[in-house]
Amino acid sequence: xEREHFSKLYDEELNDIREKLLEMGGKVELMISNSMKALVxxxxxxxxxxxxxxPGINQMEMEIDEKCIQVLARRQPxxxxxxxxxxxxxxxxxxxxxxxxxxxxxxxxxxxNEEPILKPYIDLPRMANWTSxxxxxxxxxxxxxxxxxxxxxxxxxxxxxxxxVQIQRExxxxxxxxxxxxxxxxxLNYISKYLERIADHATNVAEMVIFMVKGKDIRHTxxxxxxxx
Amino acid sequence: xEREHFSKLYDEELNDIREKLLEMGGKVELMISNSMKALVxxxxxxxxxxxxxxPGINQMEMEIDEKCIQVLARRQPxxxxxxxxxxxxxxxxxxxxxxxxxxxxxxxxxxxNEEPILKPYIDLPRMANWTSxxxxxxxxxxxxxxxxxxxxxxxxxxxxxxxxVQIQRExxxxxxxxxxxxxxxxxLNYISKYLERIADHATNVAEMVIFMVKGKDIRHTxxxxxxxx
Numbered sequence: 107x108e109r110e111h112f113s114k115l116y117d118e119e120l121n122d123i124r125e126k127l128l129e130m131g132g133k134v135e136l137m138i139s140n141s142m143k144a145l146v147x148x149x150x151x152x153x154x155x156x157x158x159x160x161p162g163i164n165q166m167e168m169e170i171d172e173k174c175i176q177v178l179a180r181r182q183p184x185x186x187x188x189x190x191x192x193x194x195x196x197x198x199x200x201x202x203x204x205x206x207x208x209x210x211x212x213x214x215x216x217x218x219n220e221e222p223i224l225k226p227y228i229d230l231p232r233m234a235n236w237t238s239x240x241x242x243x244x245x246x247x248x249x250x251x252x253x254x255x256x257x258x259x260x261x262x263x264x265x266x267x268x269x270x271v272q273i274q275r276e277x278x279x280x281x282x283x284x285x286x287x288x289x290x291x292x293x294l295n296y297i298s299k300y301l302e303r304i305a306d307h308a309t310n311v312a313e314m315v316i317f318m319v320k321g322k323d324i325r326h327t328x329x330x331x332x333x334x335x
Numbered sequence: 336x337e338r339e340h341f342s343k344l345y346d347e348e349l350n351d352i353r354e355k356l357l358e359m360g361g362k363v364e365l366m367i368s369n370s371m372k373a374l375v376x377x378x379x380x381x382x383x384x385x386x387x388x389x390p391g392i393n394q395m396e397m398e399i400d401e402k403c404i405q406v407l408a409r410r411q412p413x414x415x416x417x418x419x420x421x422x423x424x425x426x427x428x429x430x431x432x433x434x435x436x437x438x439x440x441x442x443x444x445x446x447x448n449e450e451p452i453l454k455p456y457i458d459l460p461r462m463a464n465w466t467s468x469x470x471x472x473x474x475x476x477x478x479x480x481x482x483x484x485x486x487x488x489x490x491x492x493x494x495x496x497x498x499x500v501q502i503q504r505e506x507x508x509x510x511x512x513x514x515x516x517x518x519x520x521x522x523l524n525y526i527s528k529y530l531e532r533i534a535d536h537a538t539n540v541a542e543m544v545i546f547m548v549k550g551k552d553i554r555h556t557x558x559x560x561x562x563x564x
Contacts, residue, residue, distance in 0.1 A: 171421075174421070175417060175418065175421055178407065178417060178421070179413050179414075179417055182411035184408050185408075188404060188407060188408055189404065192400075192403070192404055192407070192421075192424055195421055195424055195425060196424060196425065196428055199425055199428065278517065278518070278521075281510065281514065281517050282514050282517060285510065285511050285514055288507065288510050288511060288517070289507070292507075292524075295521075
């Protein structure tokens with residue numbers, strides 16, 4: 107009976123970590139869409155709010171870390187649970203750094219909102235939407251142990267990389283033709299790279315999930331597409 | 336007697352992880368200096384060798400991860416050892432990503448080596464040297480549990496950030512004055528950002544070390560300087 111009680115509590119602790127991670131993921135997804143909205147709708151107040159939400163993400167990182175360490179200490183898990191916890195420790199860092207990238211996007215958006223618009227934003231919101239889905243699916247794959255979904259995320263990264271290259275090429279022609287556009291082009295360039303990096307974080311998470319599920323490390327076996335220009 | 340044997344083996348396992356991390360750190364430092372040398376000495380063959388050394392880094396990441404998980408499973412550590420192992424799991428990811436940044440630098444160096452030199456490289460090698468020292472000191476701080484050294488690394492990050500801003504400003508004037516320099520300036524710009532990101536990884540490691548030593552999380556309490564333009 108006591109054993110059952112112990113095991114029920116333990117399950118609750120693992121579930122709690124799972125839920126906290128999903129909650130953190132939801133907040134990070136919101137940061138991605140809000141930072142992009144701040145750019146597209148030229149809404150600097152929304153950019154400020156996005157920036158202001160980052161400390162909450164940092165706080166969650168520390169809390170989840172602490173929870174994982176506590177469970178490791180008290181429950182001394184093995185096998186699958188141990189892999190889940192060690193992965194959670196890594197994933198939470200990726201999530202936190204995605205938050206940092208959103209802050210970067212919001213800062214560039216604020217600067218761009220002060221100047222005349224260079225061109226209508228079409229590819230960047232597409233890219234943001236795509237990366238946000240990747241983050242969501244990578245986390246879903248983690249909590250459900252869904253290897254197939256994790257594989258999909260890894261594949262989707264290529265599309266984001268391609269979009270990034272295309273955006274950078276287009277911005278280069280702007281800069282070449284009119285040096286007056288260089289500052290704005292550079293800022294848009296940065297935003298494209300921040301998004302590309304968010305997609306890389308999601309891909310890292312997905313690769314680790316595949317490792318957890320298969321017990322086989324596919325990190326660094328998929329031909330790398332991450333040389334970022 | 337048996338207990339003593341157990342504890343000796345356990346210490347050896349922790350030492351092994353410590354040594355492997357230092358070895359990986361040494362390899363990553365070499366990647367930083369070689370990728371920069373490839374640029375400064377216009378040595379694309381060295382750039383290729385730097386790129387070719389990355390899979391070895393990735394392999395080390397997976398090996399150290401596995402060792403940590405095995406020790407967690409077999410020894411069920413608590414307290415300081417547990418924190419050491421959970422930190423090692425995080426730090427190894429930072430080291431691996433520093434390796435990725437060096438690959439990026441080497442790729443940009445190869446492209447730049449195909450074109451006439453834009454200007455003598457002075458600040459970038461300084462920045463590379465500085466970041467390499469930060470990586471070394473962050474790792475030393477980790478294996479020695481040296482809080483003071485970790486604090487120093489966090490402070491040094493500001494200098495790298497300042498150098499990055501200065502380099503970007505200078506490159507901007509090149510681009511404005513002569514659109515023919517845009518492609519090369521952008522590449523140098525990227526290298527500066529890759530270095531700045533390496534310094535951020537070192538700072539992340541140092542912050543986690545302070546956490547390990549003090550049991551107090553200073554992550555996200557030092558005013559962030561990491562908005563990267």
